[in-house]
Amino acid sequence: MTTPAQLKDMMKGVQCIVITPFKEDYSLDLEGLKYNLERMISFGAHGMIVGGSLGEFSSMTMEERKLLFKTSVEAVNHRAPVVCCVADSYIERTIELARYAKEIGADGVMSTPPFYAKVPEDGIFNFYKAINDAVDIGIVAYNTGRAGNMMSPKFIERLVDGVPNVVALKQGVRDIEQLEETIYRVGDKITCLCGSEVMAVGCLAMGYKGTTSTNASFMTNIIVDMYNACMANDYAKAREIYYKGWGKYRRLMQDKGGQPSTTKAAMNMLGIPAGPVRMPMVELKDELKAELKGILAEMDIRK
Numbered sequence: 093m094t095t096p097a098q099l100k101d102m103m104k105g106v107q108c109i110v111i112t113p114f115k116e117d118y119s120l121d122l123e124g125l126k127y128n129l130e131r132m133i134s135f136g137a138h139g140m141i142v143g144g145s146l147g148e149f150s151s152m153t154m155e156e157r158k159l160l161f162k163t164s165v166e167a168v169n170h171r172a173p174v175v176c177c178v179a180d181s182y183i184e185r186t187i188e189l190a191r192y193a194k195e196i197g198a199d200g201v202m203s204t205p206p207f208y209a210k211v212p213e214d215g216i217f218n219f220y221k222a223i224n225d226a227v228d229i230g231i232v233a234y235n236t237g238r239a240g241n242m243m244s245p246k247f248i249e250r251l252v253d254g255v256p257n258v259v260a261l262k263q264g265v266r267d268i269e270q271l272e273e274t275i276y277r278v279g280d281k282i283t284c285l286c287g288s289e290v291m292a293v294g295c296l297a298m299g300y301k302g303t304t305s306t307n308a309s310f311m312t313n314i315i316v317d318m319y320n321a322c323m324a325n326d327y328a329k330a331r332e333i334y335y336k337g338w339g340k341y342r343r344l345m346q347d348k349g350g351q352p353s354t355t356k357a358a359m360n361m362l363g364i365p366a367g368p369v370r371m372p373m374v375e376l377k378d379e380l381k382a383e384l385k386g387i388l389a390e391m392d393i394r395k
Contacts, residue, residue, distance in 0.1 A: 142164040
């Protein structure tokens, strides 16, 4: 069983935010999930984060989330760390999912703060402390605007000092001063991950130990090559990899298509299991699909 201290050492490199593939009837495509996990491992991805926000957990039942966790843990079979996203605003559901993740042998869990309602810092601290006290498993705290309750670098330091099982952070802010302040305050205490491929090159230069990546669900080799170039201090090569096709893709994804719709559309075009998005997400319109197809043709994506 992976200890929190061991998880801290594992949460480096490219941590894939695993897209959840669905069949045409919107049921879970578990065989497709297994194929995708195998593919990402084969291209050198360092870890898998399963059932995250862009894995569409908010559109799943508790039973589906657990099935996703179990299938992923069994498929990966200790070849890379598997972290299960247990985010929920109701702490009892979060704890239930965290206990299940530990029971099936997941390496850790990830959670945002409670979402939707405005929660004071003491409430966020108590939320993570409750997970810590209920389940002895490593916790990746996820700081994201999607949750509606952002954590300042000063508060993250308080969280890390007061909740011992918080051993890693997915830092989703894009403000360079907050990114730097986070490393200054907790970079020697926990493993800090960049929350987006968009910021990865700069964050890795700043001292972040890795990056999470939704798009590594299909452009695995590109994100891994970019990370490896940074680790070799070849930032000229990292920039070249970033801007070759990826720059255009990012703008379509961010400004027009949205996530996970754009990633799923790309995967479907490339023959990688993804299927449809569940409501309330929407599929890309035909004109965007045509634009996306042209961009993918310019990128060195290995299948």
